[in-house]
Amino acid sequence: MLNKFVVVDLETTGNNPKKGDKIIQFAAVVIEDGIITESFSSLINPEKSIPAFIEELTGLKDEMVKDAPLFAEIAPRVNALLEGAYFVAHNVLFDLSFLQEELIQAGFEGFYGSVLDTVEMARIIFPTADGYKLTDLAIREDLQHDRPHQADSDAQVTAELFLILVKRLSQLPELTLRQLSQASGGLKSDLQQLMDEIILELDQSNESWQESLEICNMLALKKSPSNSKSTSKPYQVDFKYPIGEEDKIELVTKGFTAYEKRIGQFQMMDGVYQAFKSGMHTLIEAGTGVGKSLGYLLPVAYFAKQNSLPVVVSTHTVQLQEQIIHNEIPLLAKILPFGVKTVLLKGRNHYISLEKFALSLLEENDNYDTTLTKMQILVWLTETETGDRDELNLSSGGNLFWNKIRNEQSVFPINRLWQEKDFYLRAKNEAQNADIIITNHSLLLSNLSAEKSFLPDFDYAIIDEGHHFEKVASQYFGRSLDYLTTRLLLSQFGQSEQRLLFYELELILDELKANKGDLTKNIKINQLAADLSYEMDEFFKLTALYAKSNTAQRLGLNRAKVRFSRDKGGKEKIALVHSAERFAFLLKDLHDAITERLELIKINKESLSSKQKGKLEEIISFNNDLAELRNTVQDCFIKESNDVKWIEIDFRSQQNVTTFYAQPAFVEAGLRERFFSLKKGVVLTSATLTVNHSFDYMIKEIGLSKDTTLTMTITSPFDYKNQVQLLIPEDLPEVNSTSLEDYVIAITEHIITIAEATKGRMLILFTAHDMLKKTYELIKESGFLDDYAMIAQGITSGSRSRLTRNFQRYDKAILLGTSSFWEGVDIPGEDLSCLVIVRLPFSPPDEPLTEAKCQIIKQKGGNAFTEYSLPEAILRFKQGFGRLIRTENDRGIMMVFDKRIITTKYGKAFLQSIPSVPMKKGNIDELVEIIYKWL
Known part of the structure; x- marks a missing residue:
């Protein structure tokens, strides 16, 4: 790091300097010889008022900048x-465009030197990060970031992040650095120049990466002897499952520094073991x-070992x-008196x-995304032990590239040089000898079809x-088809x-001279x-047209689910079916034409x-996908x-x-016959399987028989x-x-009153996004x-886990979520x-699967409400209730705004399905008094 780097951050009145947006705060941090040597920041008078949303974002107000210097x-x-x-x-083109404009207006030439973007660098160097916003990266790297969206704080954090990124780059093998440099010509910034300088400075004698990495066929890979988690403790063949409570306590306390006896967990261990034993x-x-994960893993380990059989979780x-793989399995390994081999398995395309x-x-x-x-993948291969795509944070263009690799x-046949390093083959081979195989429901079900079979028997x-x-x-x-x-x-x-x-x-055909001048084809x-x-x-x-003509589109409703039936739909339906038929014929014609060309190549495959x-x-x-x-x-x-x-x-x-x-309304017959x-012995477990204390x-729903199923x-x-x-x-x-x-309007007033009593810390659960959006907008409007x-989900950007993390970060926060x-x-x-349930979570009656299920139940002479709509809503209600108390020391208020829970007969079923808790009814003022006392 012999260069000088100036890390800049700006706050501005908007996004477009060409349209008159101005800088309101400038900050720069100077790095020389790898250390921060200087920093400078200043508020700037933009000579125009700061828009409200910028004020909300940055905390900078007109009065704060009115006596500040002009940029000039x-x-x-x-x-x-x-x-x-x-x-x-961080996002260099934004800051540079503003600075160029202001420097030129001040009579300078502007900046035309080398630029580096820490967003771009972080995406490459941290390919598995959850997100690439400065706040996300600061949390990931444990950097103090006190005032996000204020230039001096942002510039300081960006500088510290930049030093981490350069250090990580310099620790990569020279081969990887050269490959990165070769690929980086098409980037937005001058990262290639920096990497070439790092390569020149590399100390060849200090290649510490050799302890953890190996070079294989011109790729640097992490040394990974095994994808499975196992321990080498001896296995005593005559070791019996510990039936007594003393045995269990002795075992389980090995894994915890302060273990509290959980009778329920012990009951579960016995229940799982007996279920397998009795078949x-x-x-x-x-x-x-x-503690259900350990409640089933411990007996599973014993059963698998005693019977030399794999058990799938x-x-x-x-x-x-x-x-399970990172937390529970290491704990299991610590407490068991014998070794157990566990493998995490996903579908082949994940590798x-x-x-x-x-x-x-x-x-x-290549285009930019590719x-x-x-x-990203070159760096990731120096870190990954699994080769699993789920570890990577890829753009949509990146996902397209993944489909190629x-x-x-x-x-x-796979090249022998690659065979022993192949992540998929390694995972599959290890699964053949595993005691416990961890997978997901989709892969478990796809295993029902023999040609896709991936799991061992x-x-x-x-x-x-x-x-x-x-x-x-x-x-x-079922099937799905998206644009x-x-x-x-x-x-x-x-x-x-x-x-x-x-x-x-065509190029391959030409090179093999297999085309025979057939231009007509x-x-x-x-x-x-x-x-x-x-x-x-x-x-x-035509699909969109059918949807539009068959939905009563309410004002402001953007998303819809529209049932399709071949029996109704008029001219839009006829046009759509005809188009589908033409589409299917064309797909067949193209598939056949490609197959014919591939046959020509097959004849000459030796010379490929x-x-x-x-x-x-x-x-x-x-062609297979076609x-x-x-x-x-x-x-x-x-x-x-x-x-x-x-x-x-x-x-x-x-x-x-x-x-x-296209999906079946009911799957019980399919699950019964094919699974x-x-x-x-299959054990289904969850915190929500009963409706009003019954498993019926x-x-x-899943196709079991009441007489032959234990509960x-x-x-x-x-x-x-x-x-x-x-x-x-x-x-x-x-x-x-x-x-x-x-x-x-009514619930917004209540939410505001409750929020002031609870100081935020509220999760509000909605059943529909349009109600969530309108409530959010009205709260914001009220001030x-x-x-x-x-x-708010769907309004604040980010995944569910990111929104949850942001909610936990603020002292006074309100989180609005749906589904x-x-x-x-x-x-x-x-x-x-405080947990607020806005309405009881019944599925809308016109939701296609709900509507179809209810129709079929009615045709068979049943009651669709009691047999389907009510139980489904109760299970979701129980899930919602479960968000509030997560540990034995938690305390909380649950508010249900939907009065049907106390005014209808079926409301009792919701209340009887959750643990017994004190319930109070009253007007909002009376309830707020209770909240103040309680919290």
Whole structure:
């Protein structure tokens, strides 16, 4: 780091200097010889008022800058700082464009030196980071960032981050650095120049990376002897499962410094072991705080070892999979008196093909996203032990590139040089000898189809988060077709002049002299590709038109789910079905034409180069995807089926967000025949499997029989009576007898009053995004909660986990969420003191799957409300309730705004399905008094 770097951050009145937006704060931090030597910052008078949203973002107000210097007054100092330096910023083009404009207006030439962007650097050097905002990266690297969106604080943090990024770069092997440098010509910043200087400065004698990395076929990879977690303790064959409580306590206390005996956890251990021993399918509802992961893993380990059989543990979410492998398995290893081998398995496409990636590095003319993704992966390969794509944070263009390098069935045998390093083969081989295989519901179900079989043969399984199993099965037994995926697939082929897969196919034929001058076929395929692209656009336009003409689009409602039926829909339906038929025929024609060309190549396959083989793999993979796409179109529109079909659409961006779904309404028969009847012992567990203390609903949904299924309820160890107060305001209107606007006005007033009493720390759960959005807007408009951080799903950008982290970061915060926030959100302690449920979580009656299920139940003479709508809503309500108390020391208020919970007969079923807690009704003033006393 012999250079001078000046790290700059600006606050401005807007985004566009050409339209008169101005700088209101300038800050620079100077780095020389690898250390921060100087910093300078100044408020600046923009000679115009600061917009309200900028004031809210930065905390900078008109009165703070009115006596500040004009930019022209500090311009000489700024110009002198930048002389002979790299210009560094987080999102460099933004800061540079403003600075250029102001420097030129002040009579200077502007800055034309080298620039570095810490966003771009972080994406490459931290390929697995959750996000690349400065605040996210500061948390990741444990940097003190007191005042986000104030230039001096941002510049200081950016400078510290930049030093970390350069240090990490300099620790990479020279091979990786040279490959990064070679790829970086197409970046937005001058990172290539910096990397070339780092390469020159490298101390060849100090290659510390050799301890943890190895060079294999011109790729630097992390040394990874194993993808499995295991211990080498001896296994005593006659070791019996510890039935007695003393045995369990002795075992489990080894894993905890301060272990509190959990009777429920011990009950669960015995329940799981007995279920496997007796060969019975079993449902275990384990309340929050039971410690169910260890409750099933310990008996699973004993059972697997005693019987030399693998046991599969399946979860719904990646987070729980990761949590089990990184937290629970090391704990299990610590407490067991014998070694146990655990493997995490995902679908084949989750793993990288090193051979394909190495070949892709030889290609040139990449676009920006592909260049950046290749650089991310080069760095990631020095870190990853799994080769699992879920570790990477890729852009949408990066995901497209991943499809070219993902691991899949290969036409040509994998090169022996790569075989022993192949992540997929390693994971698969380790699974053959594993005691416990951790996977997800989707992969478990895809294993039902023999040709896709990935898991070793197994007879025993744990289905964690079991309340999701039926929904995942419905998706698995169904089909979906969305515009973006379809367009991205077809765009890979291109036309002959576009130098894409079609061009590559013809090139290989020419090189092998297998084309035989057949230009007519070439022209025919070119025309087919053009027709297919046109028909695909036409098909999705007609899909959107059908949706639009069959929905009563409410004002301001942007997203809709519209049921599709071949029996109704008028001319829009006829046009859509005809388009689907044309689309399917064109897909078949193109697939057949490509297959014919591939047959010509097969005759000459002995003379193929490795580069040609790599391209052919891509073309064959594309052709297989075409066949799969045609099957999907036929299943959705042409073949007769009883599936429920519907369209999901966003009217603001019709083509980009249009998806067609076809799913069975009920999956119990499929699950019974293809899964449960073939397995000896399956245990489903979750905190929410019962409705009003009965398992009947869940047993029926997943296709089990009441007579042959064991059930077990393990209550939570939490003292809910003293930890929770349930409050129901009686001064709100009935949710179903008032307009959306009036209901939103009423609940907004209550939310403001409650927030002031709880000092924020509120999670508000909605059942529909339009109500959430209107409530959020009205709260903001009121101005009463301006000093609270308002975080809203679908409005505040970021994933569920990022929004949850932001909520925990502020002292006074309110989090508004829908669907995915009803479960899986874990906010222990005082960060969450109040949970508000805006309305009981019934699915809308016109939601396609709900509507179809209710129709079928009615046709069979049943009661759709009591058999389906009510139990489903109760299970979601229980999930929502579970967000409030996460540890035995938590205390909290739960408010239910929907009065139906006390005014209807069925309301009792909701109350009886959650733990018994004190309930109080009253007007908002009376309830706020209770809140003040309670908290």
